[in-house]
Amino acid sequence: xxxxxxxxxxxxxxxxxxxxxxxxxxxxxxxxxxxxxxxxxxxxxxxxxxxxxxxxxxxxxxxxxxxxxxxxxxxxxxxxxxxxxxxxxxxxxxxxxxxxxxxxxxxxxxxxx
Amino acid sequence: xxxxxxxxxxxxxxxxxxxxxxxxxxxxxxxxxxxxxxxxxxxxxxxxxxxxxxxxxxxxxxxxxxxxxxxxxxxxxxxxxxxxxxxxxxxxxxxxxxxxxxxxxxxxxxxxxx
Numbered sequence: 001x002x003x004x005x006x007x008x009x010x011x012x013x014x015x016x017x018x019x020x021x022x023x024x025x026x027x028x029x030x031x032x033x034x035x036x037x038x039x040x041x042x043x044x045x046x047x048x049x050x051x052x053x054x055x056x057x058x059x060x061x062x063x064x065x066x067x068x069x070x071x072x073x074x075x076x077x078x079x080x081x082x083x084x085x086x087x088x089x090x091x092x093x094x095x096x097x098x099x100x101x102x103x104x105x106x107x108x109x110x111x112x113x
Numbered sequence: 114x115x116x117x118x119x120x121x122x123x124x125x126x127x128x129x130x131x132x133x134x135x136x137x138x139x140x141x142x143x144x145x146x147x148x149x150x151x152x153x154x155x156x157x158x159x160x161x162x163x164x165x166x167x168x169x170x171x172x173x174x175x176x177x178x179x180x181x182x183x184x185x186x187x188x189x190x191x192x193x194x195x196x197x198x199x200x201x202x203x204x205x206x207x208x209x210x211x212x213x214x215x216x217x218x219x220x221x222x223x224x225x226x227x
Contacts, residue, residue: 032213038154043117043203044218051213087154093212098168100146100158101212108154 002027006090006104013111019077021107023064023090026071032093033057033066033073034101039086047075047088080111116140117219119204125225126194134189134222136204144168145187146205146216147179156203162187163210194226 007022025033032051036044048057053068062077073090090104117138126132138145146169147159161169162181176192187204201223205216 032215034215036218043220044156044205046215046217049215089156093215095211095213098161098163098210099212100161100169101216103156106154106156 002031002092002094002102004090004092004102004104006088006107008105009087009108011107011109013080013109015082015111015113016079017111019075019080019084019109021075021088021090021109023073023075023104024071025073025090025092027092027094029094029096032095033064034091034093035062035064035073035075036089036091036103037086038089038106044089080109082111082113085109085111117204117206117217119202119219119222121222122220123223123225125227127227128194128196130194131190131192132194132224133191134202134204134224136187136189136219138185138204138206138217138219140206140208140217142206142208142217143184144207144210145181145184146207147187147189148203148205148218150201150203150221152200160187160189168210191224194224196226199224199226 034049035047037047048059050057050066056065092102144163146161160179165181201221204219207216
């Protein structure tokens with residue numbers, strides 16, 4: 001079945017550092033890929049998405065490119081802020097059948113001033 | 114305007130009790146979900162309803178019973194609560210049965226069973 005693997009955390013960075021959170025997937029079809037963010041005590045918010053190969057999703061300075069050849073969707077940000085501290089989830093969505101999102105295990109990011 | 118709302122936000126109860134969590138979405142979506150998030154932040158799908166029809170029913174104890182009175186509401190009733198039921202429960206919604214378009218999540222209900 002479909003699966004998502006993302007780097008384990010926690011990740012601790014200083015403010016203004018460059019962020020990469022790796023995400024790779026396994027899927028039989030042509031999935032959509034998502035990054036969700038969960039701030040402390042809150043629900044999951046859709047951060048960005050890409051629906052086909054080579055698409056780049058971007059939002060709030062975060063970017064991720066759907067790479068079919070490497071089955072990856074790595075999340076990047078050029079300069080993180082303290083307010084970016086959260087748990088980040090990579091997820092895979094399928095267009096076939098009755099399918100829920102498949103989530104990675106989440107990566108906790110802490111940004112220190 | 115809250116797109117997906119859940120009540121209550123916090124629920125503290127004793128073992129053996131029965132409790133319900135309510136979820137409502139005002140996005141006009143026709144599919145709703147319940148997820149359980151454990152202490153390690155792992156998210157697990159529990160149920161999904163499309164237009165009041167149960168379409169996903171994962172391996173969940175039958176003490177958990179979802180009910181969808183209409184496509185904008187999906188409630189979760191839990192009988193005979195156990196310590197292991199302590200978790201955060203998230204409701205979500207999407208347009209269509211598939212997850213290809215993504216899902217929108219509620220703020221979560223933190224359930225603590227004592």
